Amino acid sequence: MCNAFQYRDGILCCEDVSLGDIADRSGTPVYVYSAGAMRDRLHEYVRAFSGQNALFCYALKANSNLAVIRTLAQAGAGADTVSMGEIRRALAAGVPPSKIVFAGVAKTDDEIRFALQQSILQINVESLPELKRLSAIASSMGVDAPVALRVNPHVEAKTHDKTSTGRKQDKFGIAHDRVPEILAHMRELPGVKAVGLHMHIGSQITALDPFEAAYARGIRLFRDMRAVGHPLTTLDLGGGFGVTYRDEQPLDAQGYADLVARLASGLDCRLLFEPGRALVAEAGMLVSRVIYRKITDDRQFLILDAGMNTLVRPAMYDAWHEIVPVRENGGERLPVDVVGPICESSDVFGRGRMLPPLDSGDLVAFGSAGAYGAVMASDYNSRPSPAEVLVDGGRWALIKPARQAEEQYADESIPAWLDEVPAA
Numbered sequence: 001m002c003n004a005f006q007y008r009d010g011i012l013c014c015e016d017v018s019l020g021d022i023a024d025r026s027g028t029p030v031y032v033y034s035a036g037a038m039r040d041r042l043h044e045y046v047r048a049f050s051g052q053n054a055l056f057c058y059a060l061k062a063n064s065n066l067a068v069i070r071t072l073a074q075a076g077a078g079a080d081t082v083s084m085g086e087i088r089r090a091l092a093a094g095v096p097p098s099k100i101v102f103a104g105v106a107k108t109d110d111e112i113r114f115a116l117q118q119s120i121l122q123i124n125v126e127s128l129p130e131l132k133r134l135s136a137i138a139s140s141m142g143v144d145a146p147v148a149l150r151v152n153p154h155v156e157a158k159t160h161d162k163t164s165t166g167r168k169q170d171k172f173g174i175a176h177d178r179v180p181e182i183l184a185h186m187r188e189l190p191g192v193k194a195v196g197l198h199m200h201i202g203s204q205i206t207a208l209d210p211f212e213a214a215y216a217r218g219i220r221l222f223r224d225m226r227a228v229g230h231p232l233t234t235l236d237l238g239g240g241f242g243v244t245y246r247d248e249q250p251l252d253a254q255g256y257a258d259l260v261a262r263l264a265s266g267l268d269c270r271l272l273f274e275p276g277r278a279l280v281a282e283a284g285m286l287v288s289r290v291i292y293r294k295i296t297d298d299r300q301f302l303i304l305d306a307g308m309n310t311l312v313r314p315a316m317y318d319a320w321h322e323i324v325p326v327r328e329n330g331g332e333r334l335p336v337d338v339v340g341p342i343c344e345s346s347d348v349f350g351r352g353r354m355l356p357p358l359d360s361g362d363l364v365a366f367g368s369a370g371a372y373g374a375v376m377a378s379d380y381n382s383r384p385s386p387a388e389v390l391v392d393g394g395r396w397a398l399i400k401p402a403r404q405a406e407e408q409y410a411d412e413s414i415p416a417w418l419d420e421v422p423a424a
């Protein structure tokens, strides 16, 4: 568990605030984020890169709550976005356009136009059709789009199959061996200006060697492209820095910075990074209440009010999250299956977890839940969506209330012809 979450007098706290108090006042399930932990993690990376010309653009996809973005923006981060919605969120949270990068495998015309109107820092382009579309839109607007081509370096990120993005079979980026030809073609296209190269090989990477393999290839390409006259100024090395869920060693920020310094030595360019998970995962816990303890011939289940609709990572990626009681409990630890209330067999958070006796009304907390948690929550089964809370020292605030079923269906409507006949 991250340092921001500690037991005090037997109650699990986030910084100086009891998770029990938050749960009682905000309701459960509730995601609780430590502002201090987010800032600390960002500063760790910034410190590791001191002396290098680096900007950290927080990848909003990990957690796009405005208060989270603002916390990181105030600490110096820019924003890495993948949709017009995320660009709007970044702007609404106060990130200056000059620190916003727009990535993503399929940008629509409206999204491209919006990004250009905002004069954001850079658009990362993933294919020739996208480059041509960008060129047509930018030239019709009379502007030059600052472009970084996303290079697919064809490497294994040594992470989960579903979070790998830099292999030959992945849909992301432009094959590294086609980049020279596309850059050359780009010179003929109006409205687009090559400012750099971009790479992002996957997520939750805890070893340095996949980065080394990918970056070595991308940086060689960067040097070669400059040598043939492309005035590239930016190298965007993506995100993907791994964190601790169970017993993984998180990526060592200084080791990573040293690797980049060695590979990019003498390059004299601006470095961009796009960490998402690394900045927010361990800074967040999900607090949930036990609805029932159910005992069968075979096992015990703890059935929670959080389910795969609240935190989908275990069902989606077989992800492991630590689960702990919010109130310390000296009872004997026994194996229990911790599950959600959703009508799906995959709605399981963990089997055979060793937990002290817990029963209806008790609270549990999930570790490392700040990334890819609340953002992936859904209305499935029409259960309330999770609330979100930000803690900063002794202060805390509800930064998103739970949405109840009535609010979830408030914008749905019944066509008039169905209204003419009352329900049977």
Ligand SMILES: Cc1ncc(COP(=O)(O)O)c(C=O)c1O
Pocket (backbone or CB within 6 Å): 059, 061, 062, 080, 103, 104, 200, 202, 203, 204, 238, 239, 240, 241, 274, 275, 276, 277, 278
């Ligand atoms: C292009 C790009 N940049 C950054 C990220 C953030 O990754 P992570 O949260 O692992 O740092 C992603 C995530 O998939 C991505 O696709």
